[in-house]
Amino acid sequence: MGVSHRKEKEKEIRRNDIIDAAEEVFFSKGYEAATMDDVAKKAEFSKRTVYVYFNSKEQLHFEIMVRGYRLMIERIETSLAKQQDMNALEKIKRIGLTLYQFNIDFPDYFDAIMSYENSEKDFDEGVTDQSKEECYALGESLFGYLRSTLEEGIKEGSLRSNIDIISTAIIIWSFTLGLFNTLAKKKNYFENYHQKYSEDLINEGLSMMMKMVEKTNGGNENEEKE
Numbered sequence: 001m002g003v004s005h006r007k008e009k010e011k012e013i014r015r016n017d018i019i020d021a022a023e024e025v026f027f028s029k030g031y032e033a034a035t036m037d038d039v040a041k042k043a044e045f046s047k048r049t050v051y052v053y054f055n056s057k058e059q060l061h062f063e064i065m066v067r068g069y070r071l072m073i074e075r076i077e078t079s080l081a082k083q084q085d086m087n088a089l090e091k092i093k094r095i096g097l098t099l100y101q102f103n104i105d106f107p108d109y110f111d112a113i114m115s116y117e118n119s120e121k122d123f124d125e126g127v128t129d130q131s132k133e134e135c136y137a138l139g140e141s142l143f144g145y146l147r148s149t150l151e152e153g154i155k156e157g158s159l160r161s162n163i164d165i166i167s168t169a170i171i172i173w174s175f176t177l178g179l180f181n182t183l184a185k186k187k188n189y190f191e192n193y194h195q196k197y198s199e200d201l202i203n204e205g206l207s208m209m210m211k212m213v214e215k216t217n218g219g220n221e222n223e224e225k226e
Contacts, residue, residue, distance in 0.1 A: 015053050018043045019067070022060040027108040031061060031115065061112065062131040068109030069138035072102050076145055088153025089210050095145060096176050096206045100199075103180055114177065146172060153213075160215045168213060179205045 021043035025034045036057055040047040054060050079098040080091060103110040146169045153159030183190070183198045190196045 011053075014045070014049075018045065018050055018053055019060065019063050022057075023064055023067075023108075026061070026064065026112070031057075031112070059131050062135055064109070065112050066131075066134050066138060068106065068113045069135065069142065071106065071109060072099070072113070073138065073142055075102050076142070080145075087156060087158045088149050089158050089214060091149045091152075092146065092172065093206045093210060095149070097202065099176060100180060100202050103184075114181075143169060143173065150213075158215060159213050163213055172209060172213075175209055176206070 018039065022034075022039045025038045025042050029038065034057065036050060037047060039057075039060065040050045043050065054063070076095055076098050079094055080086075083090075083094070086094065147165055150159060150163070150165045150168055154161050154163070154165075179202065183201060187198055190198075190201070
């Protein structure tokens, strides 16, 4: 290993150590309450060293979201690969259930991603274009699974051919995340007052959503247009 290669390797190790420290701090204290001083202390580096690698707390947040996106995409790919004989409707539901399970297994990553999805962090100062572009690319990759599945459903005849694919994908994505958010906030209320449990409501919600785009036997698609 040459000197330059070794130095690059050491820089990458330090960079990952800082992201690891930021994860611990952000996940334990909360993103808003955490500071770069906290990250430097956890990483056992000087604050100046941390700023050599990351110019803001916001940039570190993007790096954590990148990790979360990669893990989420891996989960979806694995889930879909297990049952390759699914039709489009089943695949869309499987994607929704996989996202829900990811939320259960990795709530901190999920919250980090959702805080980005529901805000204007694209326009934060102090975030490099490279960090933003990587998040965009991974987010589009995730969105691409939904979009391509809708296209597949139209071709195979399980979905209505008159739907707008992009609009439908955005609505399904928004509906799913909104349902997750509601169940997370009102879980105890629904269980205690209505005896309704999150997993059942997720399944019911996704099934209802699928009926909106499903091609019905003998239906006239022209009549379904608004």
